[in-house]
Amino acid sequence: MPRLSSVAVDPSPTRATPTAADASPRPSGQPQPAERFALSVDKSPIDGLGVFAAEAIPARRKIGELRGEPISVDEARRRARGQARIMIVEVSGRRAIDASQSQDALRFANHSCRPNMVLKLQQGRVAFHALRDIAAGEELTAGYGRSHHLGRLACRCGAPGCAGTL
Numbered sequence: 001m002p003r004l005s006s007v008a009v010d011p012s013p014t015r016a017t018p019t020a021a022d023a024s025p026r027p028s029g030q031p032q033p034a035e036r037f038a039l040s041v042d043k044s045p046i047d048g049l050g051v052f053a054a055e056a057i058p059a060r061r062k063i064g065e066l067r068g069e070p071i072s073v074d075e076a077r078r079r080a081r082g083q084a085r086i087m088i089v090e091v092s093g094r095r096a097i098d099a100s101q102s103q104d105a106l107r108f109a110n111h112s113c114r115p116n117m118v119l120k121l122q123q124g125r126v127a128f129h130a131l132r133d134i135a136a137g138e139e140l141t142a143g144y145g146r147s148h149h150l151g152r153l154a155c156r157c158g159a160p161g162c163a164g165t166l
Contacts, residue, residue: 034104035064047156050139051108057134066126068099089126112141114159
């Protein structure tokens with residue numbers, strides 16, 4: 001299971017991604033944008049900054065990918081030590097993605113015990129998919145699963161049936 005936790009970074013505005021209707025065909029060989037829907041970053045009622053849907057997102061649709069620096073798991077664990085907030089996802093037993101310097105809005109996805117999106121590892125990439133219809137303005141959350149906190153961090157999601165810790 002991937003490890004994921006939030007990150008504290010500069011709260012400067014994050015670019016909104018054009019919707020599919022606004023997008024023109026991309027030249028061959030060009031990567032798709034990290035986000036497939038318009039997203040915004042703002043203060044979160046859960047913790048720190050969060051990512052919010054700037055438009056409605058249908059259930060089961062790919063919202064986007066978390067991009068960052070590919071590093072070894074050993075380096076990821078070294079970077080996580082002593083940090084209050086990190087944004088690292090282990091994608092295999094040997095490789096991790098550190099999104100702490102990424103400009104992608106999805107790095108601000110907070111944990112919830114009742115998430116509205118799921119993190120999926122696909123061919124070494126970290127993708128987020130909507131678990132249900134998500135309304136414009138709603139905070140996007142994921143269930144982190146195992147994290148480097150090992151149950152020592154209080155969960156702040158406030159969801160009914162919250163597990164209480166991460």
